[in-house]
Structures are given as C-alpha cells and as structure tokens.
Amino acid sequence: MTPSDAIRAAGLRRTPARLTVYTHIQALARPVSHAELQEHPAIAAIDAITLYRTLAALLHGSLLHRVHGIDGTWRYCVQPRGAEGCPGNHAHFLCTTCGAMACLVAQPMPRVDVPTGAVVHGRHFLVHGQCGTCNANPSQPARHGDTA
Amino acid sequence: MTPSDAIRAAGLRRTPARLTVYTHIQALARPVSHAELQEHPAIAAIDAITLYRTLAALLHGSLLHRVHGIDGTWRYCVQPRGAEGCPGNHAHFLCTTCGAMACLVAQPMPRVDVPTGAVVHGRHFLVHGQCGTCNANPSQPARHGDTA
DNA sequence: GCTTTACATGCAAGTGACCTTCAGATAGGG
DNA sequence: CCCTATCTGAAGGTCACTTGCATGTAAAGC
Numbered sequence: 389m390t391p392s393d394a395i396r397a398a399g400l401r402r403t404p405a406r407l408t409v410y411t412h413i414q415a416l417a418r419p420v421s422h423a424e425l426q427e428h429p430a431i432a433a434i435d436a437i438t439l440y441r442t443l444a445a446l447l448h449g450s451l452l453h454r455v456h457g458i459d460g461t462w463r464y465c466v467q468p469r470g471a472e473g474c475p476g477n478h479a480h481f482l483c484t485t486c487g488a489m490a491c492l493v494a495q496p497m498p499r500v501d502v503p504t505g506a507v508v509h510g511r512h513f514l515v516h517g518q519c520g521t522c523n524a525n526p527s528q529p530a531r532h533g534d535t536a
Numbered sequence: 537m538t539p540s541d542a543i544r545a546a547g548l549r550r551t552p553a554r555l556t557v558y559t560h561i562q563a564l565a566r567p568v569s570h571a572e573l574q575e576h577p578a579i580a581a582i583d584a585i586t587l588y589r590t591l592a593a594l595l596h597g598s599l600l601h602r603v604h605g606i607d608g609t610w611r612y613c614v615q616p617r618g619a620e621g622c623p624g625n626h627a628h629f630l631c632t633t634c635g636a637m638a639c640l641v642a643q644p645m646p647r648v649d650v651p652t653g654a655v656v657h658g659r660h661f662l663v664h665g666q667c668g669t670c671n672a673n674p675s676q677p678a679r680h681g682d683t684a
Numbered sequence: 685g686c687t688t689t690a691c692a693t694g695c696a697a698g699t700g701a702c703c704t705t706c707a708g709a710t711a712g713g714g
Numbered sequence: 715c716c717c718t719a720t721c722t723g724a725a726g727g728t729c730a731c732t733t734g735c736a737t738g739t740a741a742a743g744c
Contacts, residue, residue: 401710401711401712401719401720401721402711402712403710403711403720403721403722405721405722406721421701422701422702423700423701434722434723435722435723435724436702436723437702437703437704437722437723437724438721438722438723440701440702440703441721441722442721442722445721456604456606458604458660460608460700460701460730460731461700461701461702462701462702479648481650481651481654483654484657490651492648492649492650494649495646495648495649498643498646498661500627500640500643500663501640501642501643502629502640502663502665503629503638503667503668504668505667505668505669505671505672506629506631506665506666506667506668506671507665507666507671508663508664508665509632509664509665509666510663510664510665511661511662511663511664512606512660512661512662512663512664513646513659513660513661513662514659514660514661514662515648515650515656515658515659515660516656516657516658516659516660517650517654517655517656517657517658518654518655518657519651519653519654520651520652520653520654521653523653523654523655524653549690549691549692549739549740549741550740550741551691551692551693551739551740553692553693554692569730570730570731571729571730582693583693583694583695584731585693585694585695585731585732585733586692586693586694588730588731588732589692589693590692590693593692608701608702608729608730609729609730609731610730610731
C-alpha cells in the first residue's frame with residue numbers, strides 16, 4: 389500500500405503535509421521526535437503546529453504509534469498495519485547523549501499485575517543510556533540516525 | 537535515622553526547606569510530583585524554584601529517586617537507603633485521570649538486551665491507565681493519594 | 685560565641701514542548 | 715465545478731523546568 393492509499397484507508401484526507409510526513413517517517417523506520425522531523429528540509433517547510441496536528445491525525449488513524457522518552461518528548465514511528473504495534477509489544481532504547489531512539493523488537497513487554505480495580509491502557513518500557521556510537525566517541529555526540 | 541540525620545549523612549546542608557520536603561515525601565511513601573508537593577501548605581511556602589533545587593539536591597544525595605510519567609512530569613519517592621532503589625527494580629502505575637502514581641513493587645524489572653556497544657544507565661517501566669477509584673467514579677477524578 | 689565563606693534561597697527572566705483560537709485555504713463528495 | 719467539512723498557518727498561551735544573580739544562612743574554623 390502506498391503512503392497515499394494508507395492515508396485514505398485510515399479515513400484521513402490526503403494532504404501534502406500528511407503525505408510528506410508519513411512518507412518520511414516510514415523511510416526512517418525508527419522512532420523520531422517532532423524536533424528531529426523538523427530538521428529535514430521538506431518537513432521544515434511545514435508549520436510546526438501543523439506538524440503536531442499531522443502527527444496527531446496519523447496517530448489517530450493508527451498509521452503511527454508513539455513512544456515517550458524521559459527527555460519529555462514523544463517519538464513517532466510507523467505502525468505496522470494490522471499489528472498491535474510498538475507500545476504494546478516491545479521495549480525501546482533511548483540514548484541520552486544524542487537523543488536517538490531504537491526499538492528493541494526482541495524485548496517483549498512483560499505482563500503486569502496492577503492494583504485491584506485498575507484498568508491498563510498501555511505500557512511503556514524504556515531503557516536509557518548511551519548508544520554504541522556515543523559511547524565510542526564521548527566528545528562527538530552521534531547525529532540522529534547513526535545508531536541502529 | 538531521622539530525616540535530619542539522613543540529610544547530613546548524604547553530605548547535604550540541613551536547611552528548613554530540605555527537612556520539610558524530605559519529611560513530607562517520606563510520609564507520603566509514594567511517587568509525588570512537584571505540583572502535588574506544592575499543594576501542601578508547608579511546602580507551598582517554599583519557592584517553586586527552590587523546591588526544584590531541593591528535589592535535585594535530595595536526588596543527588598541518593599535520598600530520593602524519581603520516576604518519569606508519560607504526562608511529562610517527574611515524580612519523586614524516598615530511596616530506601618542501601619537499596620538499589622525504585623528505578624532499577626520495579627514498575628510503576630500511573631492513573632492518567634487523577635495523575636496518581638503507585639509503585640508496583642511486586643513487578644520486577646525484566647532484563648534487557650541492548651544493541652552492541654550500548655551502555656544502560658537506567659530502565660523505566662511504566663504502566664498507565666485508570667486507577668480503581670477513578671474507574672469506579674468516572675465523573676469524579678480521585679484526589680491524589682486516594683489510590684493504593 | 686563570633687566570624688567567615690561556601691552553599692542555599694528567592695526573584696526575574698528564559699527555554700522548549702505542546703495546546704488553543706481563529707481566519708483563510710483546500711480536499712473531495714455531490 | 716461547486717460547496718462544505720476539514721486542514722493549515724499564525725498568534726498567543728500554558729506548563730514543566732532551567733539559568734543568572736543578589737541576598738540569606740548553615741556550619742566549619744577560630
């Protein structure tokens with residue numbers, strides 16, 4: 389399914405902003421923040437507020453999912469269509485030096501016992517530290533995307 | 537060990553603000569945010585910036601530890617002296633309706649495999665949803681502290 | 685007990701993520 | 715091709731948190 393079709397299939401209008409953003413995030417294939425997206429020329433042309441709303445729309449249409457970092461920002465990643473998606477099924481690694489986030493797809497989310505009466509809406513399992521690149525070059529933080 | 541002694545033992549100056557804040561957090565025995573602390577009259581008298589710095593000092597002295605919520609705020613909780621502490625050894629539950637957080641002490645933090653070369657500094661496992669109180673009274677969000 | 689000084693506090697101002705409002709633009713059904 | 719629901723952009727606001735600087739104070743040294 390092309391990005392264009394995916395947007396329509398999700399019941400959303402196919403606007404240039406949504407196409408650009410969705411195509412971009414799909415190409416990156418790792419969780420990226422609002423700020424990281426804005427670094428790209430094609431996306432920088434889109435108003436910052438529109439980018440927030442575009443991400444919210446794609447999220448609502450289940451085309452993306454998002455992960456919260458301990459740096460206070462959300463990162464967005466393509467949602468495999470038909471699958472449960474990131475938030476419910478694996479952990480993430482956040483490099484606190486360069487800000488890059490990686491999916492730990494091999495790390496399944498453990499089951500949890502919550503207090504009686506409580507209802508679980510979601511789970512976030514975040515491991516933070518330093519990625520291999522930043523660890524190897526302490527003086528030169530890696531550019532976003534250098535980390536696997 | 538009294539709060540006063542604990543502060544000194546951590547190599548910190550024993551100031552009124554630190555004594556008040558530490559005693560208070562110790563009495564609550566659950567993760568509380570900066571905003572929740574300010575609701576208390578004794579702490580409301582302390583300048584908000586000073587409260588941030590007091591929490592940072594107690595954190596640095598290993599008297600407290602903090603947990604990040606997906607609502608973008610840190611919550612602080614007493615650090616059992618000598619123990620590894622919350623962040624490394626159990627999960628937390630956050631009620632997205634009333635904002636209360638509870639420690640899931642029975643839920644140990646799972647082991648994780650990170651990409652080669654990466655170094656782990658910490659792990660956050662947060663379960664979010666609705667606590668029993670909020671779930672029972674959808675119209676009346678629970679006051680902080682009502683939840684176990 | 686008194687002095688000294690390094691550290692703590694309070695205030696003002698700033699940053700960064702994100703939301704709300706509203707007028708103008710546009711996708712896409714009819 | 716038009717009309718309307720929806721999207722976009724710009725301005726302005728909120729909230730958590732930080733920084734800089736002058737004043738206040740804990741506690742070490744005498």
